[in-house]
Amino acid sequence: MPDLGAIIEKANAEALRRMLTGEPWLIDVVPARDVLPDFASPTILHAGPPVTWGRMCGPMRGAVTGIAVFEGWAESLAEAERMAETGAIAFEPNHHHDCVGPMTGMTTRGQMLLVVENRTFGNRAYCAINEGLGKVMRFGGNDAEVLDRIRWLTHELGPMLGAALRQMGGIPLKPLIARGLAMGDEMHQRNVACSSLLLRQLAPALARTATDSEALARALTFVGANDQFHLNIAMAMGKAIMDPVRGIEASSVVTAMCRNGTDFGIRVSGTGDRWFTAPVEMPQGLYFPGFTAADANPDMGDSTIVETIGLGAFAMGAAPAVVGFVGAGHPTEAARFTRSMREITVAQNPEWVIPAMDNYGVPTGIDIRFVVETGIMPTINTGIAHRKPGVGQVGAGIVHAPRTCFTSALVAFAETMGIA
Amino acid sequence: MARTSDAAGAAPKETMKQSARLLAEPPRVINVGLEGFAVELAAQGVTVVHVDWTPPAAGDPQLARLLGKLGT
Numbered sequence: 001m002p003d004l005g006a007i008i009e010k011a012n013a014e015a016l017r018r019m020l021t022g023e024p025w026l027i028d029v030v031p032a033r034d035v036l037p038d039f040a041s042p043t044i045l046h047a048g049p050p051v052t053w054g055r056m057c058g059p060m061r062g063a064v065t066g067i068a069v070f071e072g073w074a075e076s077l078a079e080a081e082r083m084a085e086t087g088a089i090a091f092e093p094n095h096h097h098d099c100v101g102p103m104t105g106m107t108t109r110g111q112m113l114l115v116v117e118n119r120t121f122g123n124r125a126y127c128a129i130n131e132g133l134g135k136v137m138r139f140g141g142n143d144a145e146v147l148d149r150i151r152w153l154t155h156e157l158g159p160m161l162g163a164a165l166r167q168m169g170g171i172p173l174k175p176l177i178a179r180g181l182a183m184g185d186e187m188h189q190r191n192v193a194c195s196s197l198l199l200r201q202l203a204p205a206l207a208r209t210a211t212d213s214e215a216l217a218r219a220l221t222f223v224g225a226n227d228q229f230h231l232n233i234a235m236a237m238g239k240a241i242m243d244p245v246r247g248i249e250a251s252s253v254v255t256a257m258c259r260n261g262t263d264f265g266i267r268v269s270g271t272g273d274r275w276f277t278a279p280v281e282m283p284q285g286l287y288f289p290g291f292t293a294a295d296a297n298p299d300m301g302d303s304t305i306v307e308t309i310g311l312g313a314f315a316m317g318a319a320p321a322v323v324g325f326v327g328a329g330h331p332t333e334a335a336r337f338t339r340s341m342r343e344i345t346v347a348q349n350p351e352w353v354i355p356a357m358d359n360y361g362v363p364t365g366i367d368i369r370f371v372v373e374t375g376i377m378p379t380i381n382t383g384i385a386h387r388k389p390g391v392g393q394v395g396a397g398i399v400h401a402p403r404t405c406f407t408s409a410l411v412a413f414a415e416t417m418g419i420a
Numbered sequence: 421m422a423r424t425s426d427a428a429g430a431a432p433k434e435t436m437k438q439s440a441r442l443l444a445e446p447p448r449v450i451n452v453g454l455e456g457f458a459v460e461l462a463a464q465g466v467t468v469v470h471v472d473w474t475p476p477a478a479g480d481p482q483l484a485r486l487l488g489k490l491g492t
């Protein structure tokens with residue numbers, strides 16, 4: 001009998017090498033139609049593992065109808081709903097097309113997409129531009145204000161950002177994350193430092209490439225006022241880092257975690273692109289004034305790709321302010337979350353360290369064996385959407401990946417290793 | 421043989437000393453597993469260190485067998 005443990009350790013070392021040597025750069029903002037397939041029928045890419053219209057949660061349905069109107073497939077939300085019900089709109093996960101999207105994660109050919117290139121491996125990943133806080137499509141918003149903002153992102157801000165990024169030759173993201181960790185970001189529920197640092201780098205190039213000073217002012221105002229602007233960039237970065245880790249024989253490292261408001265799904269390197277799913281859990285957290293847990297939708301979004309690369313709740317020690325925001329205890333408890341996640345990961349990232357924890361490297365490379373053995377589930381920092389379509393965000397909290405995803409993945413992984 | 425007798429004679433005395441000390445001093449507790457015990461003791465002012473531990477694979481024998489073969 002071969003030493004399976006040694007074989008897995010070697011495969012996981014290769015997975016870790018690919019994660020740590022990735023060089024993600026934000027290089028462009030492009031029309032989605034240039035990078036997505038020419039789908040035969042109206043198609044929406046959504047967050048999480050595959051889900052049908054019949055099983056979609058309220059905010060996901062709200063976003064679907066909104067983006068269908070934006071795309072011009074339907075005149076009204078009601079017409080869009082009928083299209084979805086009758087199968088006139090196709091649905092596929094973002095992850096199947098090199099994309100990720102926060103919360104509902106709507107990605108369609110009519111939008112503009114951020115482009116992150118992993119210069120070590122040559123792959124690219126895409127994410128739509130962050131819409132800001134409040135009533136937005138990623139939380140299920142779909143009224144005229146939401147659609148107008150997406151039109152502005154598509155026709156004004158996106159092209160401006162693309163021109164600026166091309167002019168400056170792109171922005172390396174690993175150093176940006178390193179600085180952000182030192183400034184209190186964990187890159188999931190707190191992106192204020194990285195958003196600010198990004199704007200500092202972008203602003204001169206935006207000024208050089210903009211042809212309209214009022215448009216420039218709108219762009220600078222929007223990005224400067226959006227503390228979560230960097231989230232979508234961090235997500236595309238996470239996807240660009242993890243995709244080269246897919247499909248390593250005998251590796252038990254998780255390559256993706258995501259949720260669609262109905263199911264939570266994970267992928268594991270050694271089992272290829274197969275999804276292991278379980279019902280998604282309800283976040284535990286704090287609610288905005290006027291809302292309670294009764295209003296909350298189960299967890300949602302591809303943003304867990306951030307935790308998959310060791311950020312988000314895994315880097316909570318860097319962001320004590322977030323602990324209170326997500327209702328997870330006192331700020332002094334932040335480091336406990338990070339140390340706990342080290343129990344289920346292969347290593348620490350020597351380049352992404354947390355100064356407040358004596359330069360503790362963020363826990364990196366979730367190993368399904370450690371998750372099942374210890375019973376410690378990956379912790380995720382998350383926003384909470386209203387369970388009804390069209391309302392938007394109602395709070396923030398933490399949630400855990402469901403155990404069943406990992407136990408079923410372990411059984412399948414064992415089969416690939418010749419163990420029944 | 422004599423050394424053995426000496427040692428055997430010293431051990432109970434040492435044990436008695438330790439027992440006396442244990443009873444004379446406030447308890448210091450290491451709690452393994454269920455956190456509720458640690459919380460209750462701490463609430464009564466007892467010095468307690470909690471060790472967060474659960475049986476591997478939550479006690480599931482089939483998963484524990486797989487984990488054993490997969491090198492954990």
